[in-house]
Each structure stands twice: as C-alpha cells, then as structure tokens.
Amino acid sequence: MSLLGMRNEVLSNPDLWVCLICQTCTARCPQDVEISDLLSAIRRIAEKEAEAGNIKIDSSRPIFDKAFQHQLEKYGRLYDIGLAKEYYPKREGSFFKGMMAMMKDYKDFGMRMFKKGKMGPKAMFPAKVKDLAVMKKIFGEMGEK
C-alpha cells in the first residue's frame, strides 16, 4: 500500500498500533524485507501527522511510547511509576480518571510484587543514572522533535 502511494490509508490503519514488534514478519519474508522496521517507521510518520492534526490515531500507544521515552530522558532508566503517572491521566483525559484506571490495572499487581519483595520502597523512586547530562544530549540531538 505504501508503494502504491495510499498514504492516508496506510497512516490511519489501526493495525499499526497492535503490532507486537515480534519480528515474525521480518523473519518469514521471502524477499528479505524488514517489515517490522518498516512498520516502525510508518508509526513514527503517523505520529507526526497526528501531531500536525492531519490524521487521528485511535490508540493510546503513542501516548504510552512518549511517556516511556520521557522517563529515559529524565532519569536514564525506566521508572515504572513515573511512566504510569504520565500515561494513565493522558489516556483518560483527566488526572482523577487516570488514577482510577491505574488503580484498576495495577492495585492487585502492585500488592503481589510488594509481597514478593519486587516493589519495595526503593521502586517508589526512580533509579537515576549519574550522568543525566548525557541523556539530555542524546534525546536532544537524536530524539524526534
């Protein structure tokens, strides 16, 4: 479809956002097309088009991916709680609704992890890399504007 120039049909296809990046398509393609990387590039174009108001994406995945990247930019490592605190309110459209949705998804899981010693007081705070300046530079120069 991309080769046929069906730009809008491709960029607004909802299947883009349920891709698991599992690489099965790339591994199977008899023509050695790196389909997974291609879909990834199309998703990035779609996100830009959506930000410019040209298309609408019916998925919360762009919000999730952005929230994830913000953790890396700020701390250099993934901070699960920071990710959830950004993702859920943005997805639900309000802080209160976001917190309710987060509780629904993660109340039992959090307690389970806490009991097993996998989410102690240490996990409440971000594990930061020491050289945060370089993380800022990496995202500043390589990250998408």
Next chain:
Amino acid sequence: MSVTKLAYYPGCPSEATAIDQDMSTKAVFEKLGVELVEVEDWNCCGAAEVEDPELVYALNARNLAIAEKEGLDIVTPCSICYYNLERSNIALKADDELRAKVKGIDSSLDYNGKIKAKHVLDVFVNDIGLEELSNRMSKKLNLKVAPYYGCYLGRPPETAFDDPDDPDLMDKLIELMGGEIVPFSQMKSLCCGGPLMMTRSDIAFEMARKILDTAKSAGADCIALACPLCGMMLDGKQADIEKALHVEIDMPVVYITQLLGLALGIDAKELGLNKNAVDTKDILGKVV
C-alpha cells in the same frame, strides 16, 4: 574454560520486577567462575518503546563504549536489551558516519566496535558449552518443562542466535539438567503479548493465556523463559489474567538462570525462587 570475565548489563527490570532473574544470573556466573563486571552507570536500552533507530543506537553506544573501555564483551539476561545492544553493535560497526555522529553527541559515546554483545543463554550453551556445564552440575531436575523462547532469541535474523521457528538452546540445557521437555513447539517462539500490556491488555492477556494453557495441558511442572517482559506477563500478571478471563492456571514460571542455578547446586533463595509470583515450592521438591 574460554570465558572468564564479562561486562554485565542488567537492564531496567533487574531492579524491580525481574530481580529474581538478576539474582540468579549473578549466582550462576559466580558458581561457574565467570566474573561479571556491571556496566558502570548503565542506561536503558530503549526497550520496545523507542522506535527511532538512531536514538536506539545512541543509547546503546554509551553502554557498549563503557564495556569496551574495560575490554570486555557485554552480556545481558534480557532478550529485548540483547536485541537493542546487538543491533546497535552491528549498525555502529558497519557505519563510520553513524559512529562519528553518535560520538559527536558526547565523548562518552565514543564506541570503536571492538566488543561482542551476547545473551546469557548464548554464553551458556555456545561459549561455556554443554559439556563444561554438565561437569559442574550436582543436582538433577525431575521436572517436566515447557521452554518458552518468545521473540528476540531467534528473531530477527540479523541478531538471532537460535532458530526463528524452532529454537532449541533452552531445550538442550533443560535436558542436560535431567528435565523432560513437554510438547510445546507450537507456542515456544510466539510473542507473550507484553508490548501491548499497557495499551491493549485484552489482546495481551489472551496471548499469554494461550501460552500458559498450552503448558498446563501438556502437563508441564513449569515454564522456563529468558526475558523479563515475558516473565512479567506470564508470571507477574498470571493472577490478573486468571481473574480477567475467568480461568484457573496456576502455572509456575521460572527463568532459565534459576533452573540452571538449581542444577548447579545453588540455594533456591539465592536464586530468588521465593520471589516468583506463582509459588515455586512444588518445583523445588523435584530437584534431587
């Protein structure tokens, strides 16, 4: 033994949801006499959420450069970290312009392409070798195991070190430990659903349920795996999946490093086997 010292890249879940994988990896290498030097001040590899390849290369160039300064190959227990480290390693080695561009961001990203990036499973089976491992094993696992590989060990072809559709490195390792492999080949290289856990949990849960159910019907005592996201999905979230889909599964899920640790005679607690979400007591009773 050919390998004596490696740079260790733990990955973000090592400090929280996959602390058991981190503990067992360290314990196993120590028992095998391989020194792990943690990559000083390592940063996240970008996981599956950073989709801009150049950003991935820059993030991983820093970790690769730190290991390279120590003169050590880098090893990780996480499949996604491995994929990002190795694809960055390949891209940076092949492209002088890319290396210069990345170095231009900061001098700490100056990577010269002199080291290898490896997944722990690759190191165990292909570098240390089954014969050496067998000589060091002191316990037998009387377990029926469903080996679950997920995505990035056998795919994509560029970085893979196992077969894309019928991977077997874990099978070999489990059989060496005395374990029996249950019929599970239709599931072993499917995706666990992890990447959709936060945005389409309906799809993710159903994918994980199929894997768990298949292992259960095949009579497995446990699932063995090698990725912290798969671990989070199949073990950490198993009770949530049971509740959401109204099913009962109760399938223990362990990291391959935990099983290997048991076979090497390491104490279960030291391997974090009290930290897996689904109880592992029944497994421990079958280690003799």
